[in-house]
Amino acid sequence: MICGKSMRIYTENQIVKDSLIRCPICEAINIDNGGEIVCRRCKEKIHDYKSISFHKTVAFLITAMILYIPANLYPILLTKKFGVVHENTILGGIMHLWEAGSYPVALIILFASVFVPILKFIFIIYLLVSTKYSLKSSKVDRHKLFYITEVIGSWSMVDVFVVAILSVLIHFSIVEIIPGRGATAFALMVFFTMLSAISFDIRLIKERY
């Protein structure tokens, strides 16, 4: 079937779908033996034993969730104006932008810094829970959910970069911006959420009926 310039190819039903797995590095198809797999093409380890990757994912996720608290409570940037120091947390910064009328930017930061991490936590927890209990969602949907989790992972770094940029540009004798302690917690939180998503074993996404 040709539609425009593109062509669709059809799903193969004759073979056992669950026994084949895609190498995340070279995209070669490998046979899943249930345990540790080494890719036949790139010879890299695709997955640990399922229990190991499960625990890795949980450990990184918990670390990230703990870091989320100081990341929001501590100031992400400090403004020094005429020697007086103002502390700005992420939420404070968003409210400031909102009051100043920069609605699009306030929304971008609200989405990237506050919602994306929480969404990622929820998605990963949901995927982990769905491996243990049968939940009413299709395998395809859960794979898509995982894909989204991986893609939006880096967006939360926006705030850390913005703080770095502002502290370079606003460096005058009367007014100065310097990074706050929250920035460290925030950068580490993004790092650990990404690690958590990467160590998640997609083989744990199974159809259960």
Next chain:
Amino acid sequence: MEDSKLDNFIICKKCHTLHRKIKLHHGTKALCQQCNTLLYRHHQNFIDRLLALSLVEFIALIIAFSFTIIKININGIYRGLDFSSIFYTIFHNHYYIVGIIVLFFIFIFPIVILLSLILALILMKLKRFKYLVKRLLILIAKLSHWSMIDIFLLSILVAMVKLFDYAQLEFSVAFIALILVILLDIFTLKRVSFSDMWEEYENIYRKSDSKR
């Protein structure tokens, strides 16, 4: 099942639906039946094109890293933003963890990925050093999650909006170079899937192996 049989299949990266591969006509592409994600496409002069784009991107990246990105003017006092000033400021304020994370995400990883890609493509053109090419392709795949140069551009735009009311802003040459880098990055990544690259790798070295 043997390897050759497994090579007839492809799994969608987004929804993990299994597809049987078919030979594509000139200028066509294969899409996932479930979610319309690009699976692979018909390539012509694959390596040459990708190499040309990567070299342009490399030059743009060097410009973006070396020159001023934006300049602000507050009551006649100018301050410029460039990559080295970012790292200097973060380390100067003793935020070593943030500094290292930012350094890797927006500087080291993007440049390592691009250099590896260029080197791998040149070696593939020469049809030599099979093992090294494989290591480079693996390195690119592993690091690609961690390159955040596109997020950095978004951050510059956000920072500019924050400064709009207080200062006059001027774009400099590195800003345009940075946009070019992102555009080329999107273009190359959208057109080329990793499975295409690995297939090309296998084709090239299978032929040269059998010649020997």
